[in-house]
Amino acid sequence: MRRAVAPLLAVTVALVLADSAVVTLALPDILQHLDATVGQVAWVLISFNLVLGLIAVPAAVAFDRAQPRILSAVGIALFAGASAWCAVAGSIDVLIAARCLQALGGALALVGCLELMVAEWGERRGVAAWVTAGVLGTAVGPVAGGLLTQAISWQAIFVVQVPFAVLAVPAALAVRVVPALPPDRHRPAVRPNLTLALLSAALTAALFLLVLLLVEGWGRSPAAAALTVSVVPLAALAARPLARLMRPSPETEVAVGCFLIAGGLAGLAILPSAHLLWTVAPQALVGLGLGLTMDRLTAQAMELRLPRAHHAGWTIGARHVGVVVGLAILTPVFTADLQDAQEPAQEAIASLVLDAPLTAQDKIAVARGLGDELTQQQGRIPDLHRAFEAAELAPSERPAAAALERDLDTQLEAAATRAFRDSFLIGAALALLALLTVVWPGRRRAA
Amino acid sequence: MSIRLSALGLPAFALALVGGVLTVQLAYGGGSFEPLRSADPCTTREVASRSDGIEGLTERLVLIGVDEAACSLGVTREALILELGQPGARSDAQVEALRDGLSTAVRRMDEEGTLPLASELVDEALDSADLNRFLEIAIRAIPDSVVDAALKTDDVLLRTIADLDLRALLANLDDQADLNAQLEEAVTQAVLDSLADRLRDLV
Numbered sequence: 001m002r003r004a005v006a007p008l009l010a011v012t013v014a015l016v017l018a019d020s021a022v023v024t025l026a027l028p029d030i031l032q033h034l035d036a037t038v039g040q041v042a043w044v045l046i047s048f049n050l051v052l053g054l055i056a057v058p059a060a061v062a063f064d065r066a067q068p069r070i071l072s073a074v075g076i077a078l079f080a081g082a083s084a085w086c087a088v089a090g091s092i093d094v095l096i097a098a099r100c101l102q103a104l105g106g107a108l109a110l111v112g113c114l115e116l117m118v119a120e121w122g123e124r125r126g127v128a129a130w131v132t133a134g135v136l137g138t139a140v141g142p143v144a145g146g147l148l149t150q151a152i153s154w155q156a157i158f159v160v161q162v163p164f165a166v167l168a169v170p171a172a173l174a175v176r177v178v179p180a181l182p183p184d185r186h187r188p189a190v191r192p193n194l195t196l197a198l199l200s201a202a203l204t205a206a207l208f209l210l211v212l213l214l215v216e217g218w219g220r221s222p223a224a225a226a227l228t229v230s231v232v233p234l235a236a237l238a239a240r241p242l243a244r245l246m247r248p249s250p251e252t253e254v255a256v257g258c259f260l261i262a263g264g265l266a267g268l269a270i271l272p273s274a275h276l277l278w279t280v281a282p283q284a285l286v287g288l289g290l291g292l293t294m295d296r297l298t299a300q301a302m303e304l305r306l307p308r309a310h311h312a313g314w315t316i317g318a319r320h321v322g323v324v325v326g327l328a329i330l331t332p333v334f335t336a337d338l339q340d341a342q343e344p345a346q347e348a349i350a351s352l353v354l355d356a357p358l359t360a361q362d363k364i365a366v367a368r369g370l371g372d373e374l375t376q377q378q379g380r381i382p383d384l385h386r387a388f389e390a391a392e393l394a395p396s397e398r399p400a401a402a403a404l405e406r407d408l409d410t411q412l413e414a415a416a417t418r419a420f421r422d423s424f425l426i427g428a429a430l431a432l433l434a435l436l437t438v439v440w441p442g443r444r445r446a447a
Numbered sequence: 448m449s450i451r452l453s454a455l456g457l458p459a460f461a462l463a464l465v466g467g468v469l470t471v472q473l474a475y476g477g478g479s480f481e482p483l484r485s486a487d488p489c490t491t492r493e494v495a496s497r498s499d500g501i502e503g504l505t506e507r508l509v510l511i512g513v514d515e516a517a518c519s520l521g522v523t524r525e526a527l528i529l530e531l532g533q534p535g536a537r538s539d540a541q542v543e544a545l546r547d548g549l550s551t552a553v554r555r556m557d558e559e560g561t562l563p564l565a566s567e568l569v570d571e572a573l574d575s576a577d578l579n580r581f582l583e584i585a586i587r588a589i590p591d592s593v594v595d596a597a598l599k600t601d602d603v604l605l606r607t608i609a610d611l612d613l614r615a616l617l618a619n620l621d622d623q624a625d626l627n628a629q630l631e632e633a634v635t636q637a638v639l640d641s642l643a644d645r646l647r648d649l650v
Binding site for chain 1: 456457458460461462464465468469471472473475476477478480481482483484485486495496497498502503505506510523524525526528529532628631
């Protein structure tokens with residue numbers, strides 16, 4: 001049991017940070033199951049990040065006046081209870097409230113786990129493990145959420161977190177010696193935290209918008225989308241060996257990471273087709289960038305700064321406020337672009353149906369089905385296959401109809417891809433802004 | 448020197464990676480993966496139909512006619528079709544543009560020699576019509592040469608289009624493709640009416 005304490009705490013850190021984006025792939029299912037609007041369902045994501053971003057620093061300050069193991073255990077228990085509440089939520093309002101509570105518990109758990117992991121593993125190893133667990137959780141969250149949604153249900157995302165968190169409560173209480181917190185001596189590190197916030201906003205485009213494009217735009221299953229976006233965490237794992245091989249300075253490493261993220265997002269903005277393979281290379285760039293920046297920046301923001309918990313709170317706050325800012329900037333852009341994409345998509349569909357090598361009767365049947373489908377799916381990407389099934393075409397006409405269906409699907413995919421372009425480019429611009437904060441000359445101190 | 452090279456290694460590697468990925472994507476059409484752009488309706492478009500007889504004829508008429516109407520209205524063919532598919536009143540300009548467009552389509556097909564002879568349409572029109580039995584037998588008995596001499600397809604079609612209550616027809620469209628079906632019905636009826644009139648004149 002003793003040896004499992006620190007790993008359980010690391011898993012808790014990964015779980016809390018995975019929750020930032022874990023529901024991304026489940027949002028369409030949640031929307032349908034809880035009969036919510038797109039705006040409401042976005043708050044399932046926003047509420048968690050907003051509360052975590054705003055509460056992280058006050059939570060860290062609370063640790064000054066409490067026993068860290070007790071407060072950590074309370075936070076983890078709250079996180080576990082709120083996760084269970086999320087799983088049984090019967091309405092979107094309840095789910096959003098549960099997510100807020102989950103973030104509150106998560107903030108206490110994150111800061112507390114850092115103190116406890118340092119107590120268990122020592123300063124260097126404890127902080128490194130805490131940072132790594134957080135980066136892994138952030139990167140793996142969308143993948144895990146997608147696989148669970150496809151294999152079981154969206155509720156499973158929250159259910160699986162409960163046993164780990166429940167086990168982490170006694171683990172937190174079992175940490176024997178927790179060193180007393182030293183008085184506040186250092187100011188928050190503005191530059192690394194600002195870079196973290198901007199990069200988190202940029203990464204929202206990669207982790208949130210890409211899965212939306214795959215599932216909603218290209219009609220891929222959550223599992224297929226999850227496997228596709230697993231390129232990001234895999235590439236992130238390759239970043240450390242690469243850095244060891246090239247031995248750059250920490251500043252160069254972070255600057256290169258920002259550049260790679262910007263390049264990857266620009267790549268996602270100019271995908272040549274809706275084939276999943278085209279997303280691999282841009283995602284690998286984003287993943288490499290993520291691996292080079294997030295842990296390094298978190299370490300820079302916390303390095304030799306006391307009290308450790310306060311500075312951990314600042315990094316958590318910076319990251320999650322960054323995510324919320326990213327969502328706030330990108331959501332209106334891509335929803336407006338999706339709206340604007342409807343007209344050219346409908347015109348392209350009309351053009352292909354009119355010129356299709358089908359008999360006039362069959363064109364009428366297909367057009368009727370498409371019209372019904374477009375009306376029913378207002379605001380979402382329609383399922384054209386149902387329209388072709390409803391047309392009940394003669395066997396001799398089916399090859400031409402199948403070719404038409406493929407062409408129409410390509411048009412929809414092209415329209416969706418085009419609609420996400422500006423958002424990915426904004427994400428790339430945010431990453432370049434982050435790069436600017438790294439390379440901008442700092443204030444020189446007088447000799 | 449080696450420190451400097453080491454410092455440049457990762458940025459150079461990143462530049463090469465990003466440059467390579469973006470170049471390959473652009474080379475394979477990245478940035479131009481967009482929905483099909485609608486063609487200029489004022490440019491003559493080749494139209495074909497998989498259907499035969501009156502159905503094929505009306506389909507070609509509608510395709511050319513809508514192109515012509517869209518050209519005169521200054522919109523794309525697809526935008527006009529989608530607009531006509533929406534419920535609501537049609538403007539005078541739309542109705543007239545469509546009528547002129549269909550008439551132009553008849554004249555264009557006549558010039559191209561792609562209009563079928565009237566005799567080629569009679570049997571199909573009779574099959575789908577609910578006519579007096581004696582009248583039907585009498586019409587079927589007329590030799591094709593007499594039918595073709597008595598009826599010019601372009602005249603029948605132009606009269607049909609002139610007489611069509613396009614505003615009512617467009618108001619009842621369930622979707623854009625209904626225009627085809629309703630026009631087909633009108634053409635069939637026009638062929639039969641014209642033949643019945645000629646027959647009565649002969650009698």
